[in-house]
Amino acid sequence: MMNKNDKYTDKLITAMVFHAEDTNGLVIHLNGFTSQEHANKFCRKLMKNSGIEYKSIRELFDLPTIH
Secondary structure, three states: OOOOOOOOOHHHOEEEEEEEOOOOEEEEEEEOOOOHHHHHHHHHHHHHHHOOOOOOHHHHOOOOOOO
């Protein structure tokens, strides 16, 4: 587990954004995280800055990882 003082470099993260015009939906695929913890930390920061409460799917359900 990472220490709270450890810093991540987010500049290597890339995104693909899809906008569904018929439903006004938005899907964002982010890639380039170094670990699951890095991805969760980034998502929490992104959602907090957007004013949206974030819960990972793993926090809601005990689902297997699909590859």
